[in-house]
Every structure is written in C-alpha cells, then in structure tokens.
Amino acid sequence: MSSQILAEVCQCVEGFGSAAKEGRWRTTLTIYRPVARDPSSTATSAPVPMPGDLPRDFLGLTLHDRPGAYFFILRHHRLILQADANVQSLMDKLQSYKARVVLHFEGFQYQLGDFMLRVGKCVQSHADTLRGIMMEVEYLPLSSIDKSRQIMEDFLDIWQDAVIKKSLPGQFINVELNFADYGLQDQYTPQHTALQYATCIVQLMATVRS
C-alpha cells in the first residue's frame, strides 16, 4: 500500500485514452463511540443496563457530492438515517456519542464515457498513513440497480484486466451489499452510496486485521 501504487492505479484509468480528469473529490467517514456510563459508578441498587446495549458500529458520512447532507449508519441495526449537515453540531451538543476516528476518502475523478470514476486513497484525519486505495464507479445513464448490474459487471471485468496487465500488487475487491436489508429500493440514491462507503471501510478494516 503506497502512494506509488495509487499513482499507478490513476495511470490505469488515464490509460483508457478517453478518460477526462475532472478534479478532486473527498468523502469523510466518522466512527462514533458512545459516551457510556460506568456501571460501577452508580449509587443506586437498581440494575443499570450495560453499555454493551449501545451500538459500537455507529458511522457518519459526508459525501463528496452532497455537502448539505449527512448520513448516519447503524450497521447492526441495518439503519441508515439521512439528515442535514448541521446534524453533526446537534450530535456534538448531545455529548452522547463522540467522534473517535475520522477517515477521508479522497482523490481524482474521471469521466470515461457514460462512467464517472473516482480513484482515491483512504487516510486517517491528521495522519499521512495510507489505509487503503479504493475506486468508485458510477454509471450515469441509469438509476436502477438491477438494470445496470450487467454493464457494471462488464466494466469491472475490463478494469480488473487492466489492473492485471499493469502488474499491480493486490486486487480490487467488490463487496456486494444487500440494500434491501436497510430498506432501500432499486432506485439508486445517495443513501446507497453512503452504505457502500461504510461497507468499504468494514472490508478495509477486516483486511488490515487479517
């Protein structure tokens, strides 16, 4: 994992010839932790619910193309909440959950025919260590996930071939997500994107641990 590999991935995209570089992008993911009461500190005899009742998979996201919105995800509860961006200020004032880790997905985006590609690195806020390299592929003409499934799979096959030919170490992993588990429909929305970034970070953390 290095900036050199990221540069070579970008060269892979630019090697398609018709890819037009369109500027930078950034998505921010925050991992929240509960500010839990210490069960041993209570003076009452009544049973106190253990802090284990509180979610530990609580994520927040700001998407690159939705600066006015904020997305909260509770993975265990299969919940995604969309709110205005100032909901972060509200959460700060509640002091019930604190931001523990902030990660930025950032890089360059390219228009390649009907596709928009965003290639970037994952870095922790205020740190230079590269945590991962990711790519977001958007097919612009269609909003239906089912109808665009085949063309997306075909594109990914082409992309994997290009990466192999470049002899890059490692491989891109596409983790399928069942959006229906979160109550989302076939029509693609920013909530779908937010869920995919959450899945991406879980995959990244699992890979690092292994």
Next chain:
Amino acid sequence: MECVVQGIIETQHVEALEILLQGLCGVPKERIRVHELCLKSGPSLAVPSEIRLLCDLAQPTPSWTVRHVGGAMRGAGAEQISVLVRTMVESKVSNNALRFFYSLGYKLDHELLKIGFAFRFQRGAPITVTVTSANKMPKLHATDEAVPVTPGIQMVEITAPTAGDNYNEVGAAVSSFCEYLAPLLHLSKPGVSTGIVPTAAAAAASLLSNTGGANTPQLLYLFAMSCFQMTLLCEADAALYPLHEHDTEVL
C-alpha cells in the same frame, strides 16, 4: 441560537389574536399540526440529554425534524434583555429517526400533538409567531385521539434566530413586536409566568367587532383606539407608530 418569549391566551381570544397578527404581519398564516416526541437519553449514556422529534402532519407527506434546545445565556447581558437567548439546533431527518434514536439509547419521555397556526415575517429580524394548543394522546402515537392538555388555554411563542453577536438587536425587534400584542397577552421569558392579561376580553371584542376586512393601517388605528379607551396609552402609541411614519394625522 434563538431569542424566545412565551405567553398564554384563552382559546376564546385566539381568533382576535389571529386577526391582529394577520394585520401586523401581512403574510398568510401557516397551519400547524406537529406530532412532537420528546426523547431523553437512557441510563446507559453518561451525559443526560434531550431531543425532540417533530413530525409535521400538516403537509401531504409527513416530514421529520430533530431539535435540540440547549441552555439559556447567562450573565449581566442576559438579565438586561426581556427575551431568552438560548442555543437551538435543528435538522431535517429521514422518517426512520425515531427508530434511529431508540437504537442510540434514547427513550420516549412524552409525546404531544401541537395544533394551531404560525406567522413568519421580517420585522427587524426574521420572526416566527406560533399559537398552538398542546394535546396529549391516550394511546402511544394515537394522534387522531388527542385531547387538549389545557382546554381553553393556548400557548403563544415568538422566536427569532440570532447568530450570538446580534442578540441585542434581535431581542429588541422581538420585544418591540410584543408591544403590539400587549392588550391581548403578555409575553415573557419561558419559565416567567405572567398569566392571562385582564384586558384581553375587551381588546378581543374590539378587534372582532371593528375589523371585518380592514387593511393594516385601519386595523392598527382601531386597535389603538381600543387601547386608548382602556387607558393603555403606551400600547396605543405603539399601535399608532406605523401611522406616524407615513405622516398621517392622528385624531
């Protein structure tokens, strides 16, 4: 942040208040039907906190807002002004907000259905006046079965946003507007109860009998005359002030 004052009015005088507000504000009223759920942090969370989820039932498709009202400003500056200045943050949220906050460890403390109307206008500051009755539900979330908590009494609230560095100007704009309403109700900082105004009945009767489609200057003149007859000279002067600006001779 926001500046806020509150007061109460008898339901029988709300129609007169609406007429007066219509004349003063010059904007159409908005209907209010809001299901308000008050959630408090559960015992697992270290810092007690409270939020309100507001479901707007007046629109064809219900929309949700989460609101947090913080502590009031303290100190000499706060004591000198007649409005309460407090932090307030609200955000639109998707319709699964209640399940979301339950999952975060919040519990439902109580719920109300607020029914009434609001006027939003600009007068020195963006001001919102709401007149609502609070209704409780006999069963969980049963908004169709709601009954008034205090039959015969409704709450009036006036709010205006402030950035924090202009609360004196915003507070002055709110206080100035409150003077127009003085014969009908007194508005004060939340928690400072002033009760029902004794002149409300006479003022309301005067408004209802004399308006009938009058435009704002005529409405204000008639209201000023009512105040003068009740020896409410300051309120009469305040009602006539817009007429002074246009150099209209006052009898």
